[in-house]
Amino acid sequence: MQTHGVFKGIANNMHKYGHFMSLRVVCPNCKSTGVIAHNNEVSEDMDGLFLIDLYCHCHNPDCYASFVVQAGHGLQSATTTKATATGSQAAQLKIRLQKYLPAEGETIDPALAATRPNAAKVQNCITALDNYGQGANVLNAHVQQRLESFLDDMNVAAAVKEIDSVINDAPPSCTNIKTIAGTLAGATDRYLNAASSALDELDQGITDYDAGDMERPSFEALLDRIAGDLTSSIAGVTGLVSNEVQKVEEMYKIHKQMARSFSVQALIQDDCVRPYLVQLAGPQLSQVLVDDFNVSDLIEQA
């Protein structure tokens, strides 16, 4: 039985405290109260997955059913934590940089302007921070969505892997599966780590500049460099995300084609269905029959 919501809480607590012996659950047979007798963590060696079987007894004397409830929390990715942390750091740094820009409607006299860092450079860095933050949100949404479909994706990828291996007469390879796991498995981490260092450096640079420990030209050079680093980091992230979306789509497409071919193959082998299939095939299916099953002679006869 798949469980969500309420059991998620139970499972998290069980994870924390070991086990509860008297937690009540609803008996699926008679709907009266049952208790958890013992539990077995089935995801012991699987990172990011927590799954536990709860062995339960019904307390209703007319029922006494035994049943197993499976509880757990879903998969999670460390990438989300990194993207969120760097995204909020970028937002804070944006605010710190804004103080160097004239407030709306403010006219600054040239003497004051000369003491501030170049407004265009400040603005350029703010824009880079902004774009980085948006990119981090895109990555988070993508990872979340991929986590939700991870087990389906892996099922399809595993099937495609076997099919590839048969078609190419080669041993099954994990290459496609690694590509599909992509961002979930930390493919963007190097970009996030680079961004994190750049953000830390900017943070320190603002502090040093404000304290008079960094000269204006050095600070302006820092702004330029950090803007460049953040821009290339987030370009790397979004590149990987869109590549991955495309790969997943391709994989499902292959899988669908295979499934279609397999079902057509099964039907072709059925002597009762076969004549109708050949007779009624539209252009698209005729193409599959000719290309994949070499039945052009039958189509001509029909």
Ligand SMILES: [Zn+2]
């Ligand atoms: Zn019962």
